[in-house]
Amino acid sequence: MKPIQVGLLGIGTVGSGTFNVLKRNQEEITRRAGRSIQITMVADLDVERARSVVGEGVQVVNDARAVIANPEIDIVIELIGGYGIAKALVLEAIAAGKHVVTANKALLAVHGSEIFAAAQAKGVMVAFEAAVAGGIPIIKALREGLTANRIEWVAGIINGTTNFILSEMRDKGLDFDVVLKEAQRLGYAEADPTFDIEGVDAAHKATIMSAIAYGIPVQFDKAYVEGITKLGAADIKYAEQLGYRIKLLGITKRVEAGVELRVHPTLVPAKRLIANVEGAMNAVVVQGDAVGTTLYYGKGAGSEPTASAVIADLVDITRLHTADPLNRVPHLAFQPSALSDLPVLPMSEVVTSYYLRLRVADKAGVLAQVTGILAGLGISIDAVLQREADEVAGEGATQTDLIILTHDTREGTMNDALVQMQALPTVLAPIARIRKEELA
Ligand code: HSE
Numbered sequence: 001m002k003p004i005q006v007g008l009l010g011i012g013t014v015g016s017g018t019f020n021v022l023k024r025n026q027e028e029i030t031r032r033a034g035r036s037i038q039i040t041m042v043a044d045l046d047v048e049r050a051r052s053v054v055g056e057g058v059q060v061v062n063d064a065r066a067v068i069a070n071p072e073i074d075i076v077i078e079l080i081g082g083y084g085i086a087k088a089l090v091l092e093a094i095a096a097g098k099h100v101v102t103a104n105k106a107l108l109a110v111h112g113s114e115i116f117a118a119a120q121a122k123g124v125m126v127a128f129e130a131a132v133a134g135g136i137p138i139i140k141a142l143r144e145g146l147t148a149n150r151i152e153w154v155a156g157i158i159n160g161t162t163n164f165i166l167s168e169m170r171d172k173g174l175d176f177d178v179v180l181k182e183a184q185r186l187g188y189a190e191a192d193p194t195f196d197i198e199g200v201d202a203a204h205k206a207t208i209m210s211a212i213a214y215g216i217p218v219q220f221d222k223a224y225v226e227g228i229t230k231l232g233a234a235d236i237k238y239a240e241q242l243g244y245r246i247k248l249l250g251i252t253k254r255v256e257a258g259v260e261l262r263v264h265p266t267l268v269p270a271k272r273l274i275a276n277v278e279g280a281m282n283a284v285v286v287q288g289d290a291v292g293t294t295l296y297y298g299k300g301a302g303s304e305p306t307a308s309a310v311i312a313d314l315v316d317i318t319r320l321h322t323a324d325p326l327n328r329v330p331h332l333a334f335q336p337s338a339l340s341d342l343p344v345l346p347m348s349e350v351v352t353s354y355y356l357r358l359r360v361a362d363k364a365g366v367l368a369q370v371t372g373i374l375a376g377l378g379i380s381i382d383a384v385l386q387r388e389a390d391e392v393a394g395e396g397a398t399q400t401d402l403i404i405l406t407h408d409t410r411e412g413t414m415n416d417a418l419v420q421m422q423a424l425p426t427v428l429a430p431i432a433r434i435r436k437e438e439l440a
Contacts, residue, residue: 004033004037005074007039008077010080017305021307022311033314040058041073042059044062047061068093068098074321076089076100077100078093078102083111086107091115091118094122099125100119100124100127101127109205110221112211125317131208133284138286138296142212143212143329146294149290151287152253152254152289153287155274156205156206157247157281158202158282161188162197162227162248163248163279164183165183165189166236170240176230180193202263207219209250210259215334215338215340216340216341216344224261224264226262226265235432238357239267240270244436246265248264249266259342259343280301351410352411353408353438355435356404356406356432356433357401357403360401360427367384373420379406379417380407384404385403418433
């Protein structure tokens with residue numbers, strides 16, 4: 001049978017990995033796909049570098065539109081990234097009747113609905129396993145492996161850069177800024193790490209997972225996004241003393257009123273497997289009503305791990321290429337006509353438990369004032385930790401840290417409590433608030 005012909009837009013780290021793995025494992029991949037899959041055309045602005053990766057026998061151009069216009073190309077892989085030109089090219093490829101494979105989480109989280117609708121109308125597939133957690137086949141698991149389940153929640157470490165930074169902060173007791181610089185020096189963090197450290201990259205991925213888990217449209221604009229830049233080494237240390245680790249989690253939960261979709265630093269019990277995922281590794285926990293808890297772990301980035309996901313999509317498309325579009329797996333796991341309008345809840349409606357750290361004057365009645373405010377708002381305390389002032393703030397200190405863990409509380413109520421506590425003259429610095437999830 002004639003090989004499936006693939007055009008690659010952008011041959012950087014992931015593109016090179018895709019080319020190399022496809023070539024190296026050609027024989028096994030063909031046995032699985034039923035047809036040979038060949039990258040026959042590559043577009044990259046740096047033609048020289050692209051040529052040095054693919055050698056002779058592959059057409060290299062500097063114009064992505066030449067790939068889309070080539071009638072021999074069956075599948076276009078988009079590895080350019082971002083929302084700009086990548087969006088135009090993906091839509092043009094779909095309009096030209098090409099199937100598309102993309103690793104572009106930003107594009108799908110923001111413009112996914114438009115892209116999937118265009119693909120649906122044209123009868124082509126858009127595959128995006130590489131967009132979430134790199135090499136971990138979490139899209140496949142959520143969309144197909146767990147299809148019997150009512151998914152209850154998904155919680156994941158889905159950004160390797162921030163997990164590396166948090167691991168280093170905990171291991172070495174260092175502050176965020178110091179570790180970020182080290183992560184940049186080692187190549188774990190980009191020169192402009194904003195999307196990673198501010199939680200945006202994780203929120204793109206969580207948005208995609210929420211759509212597949214619950215059959216709702218992708219709604220990045222409704223996600224609550226908080227990164228790790230304000231996290232102090234002290235909080236990591238106190239969390240540990242209380243039996244928790246702090247991880248940047250992407251969380252999506254189905255509750256009675258709708259769907260929670262949020263990314264923020266989170267205290268997780270140290271005994272949970274996910275709390276022990278260290279360095280740049282990724283992991284996702286999925287809770288389904290039938291299967292219970294499942295955990296997926298692996299590399300969330302990198303040349304060949306991400307290529308592994310890209311090629312899995314190429315194989316899927318090759319197998320289903322000639323199938324009636326109605327019999328293919330829907331992009332968002334649910335039939336497009338059966339998507340739900342379950343609302344994504346505002347953060348103020350989210351219910352979770354909290355870790356609070358208050359720098360307070362070490363004098364009589366302070367604890368009573370603070371707990372009085374919590375009691376007044378119906379917030380139940382789960383644990384309190386207070387160290388001697390000398391130990392916290394040095395010999396002879398007159399202030400100390402008061403750490404409080406609460407039971408489940410509505411975020412809006414906690415916001416009110418924070419305003420009241422912050423106004424106390426005995427609270428001497430901005431209160432640290434970190435959400436806590438038992439993931440039981
Ligand atoms: N920048 C991402 C991370 C990898 O640090 O995990 C690509 O999504």
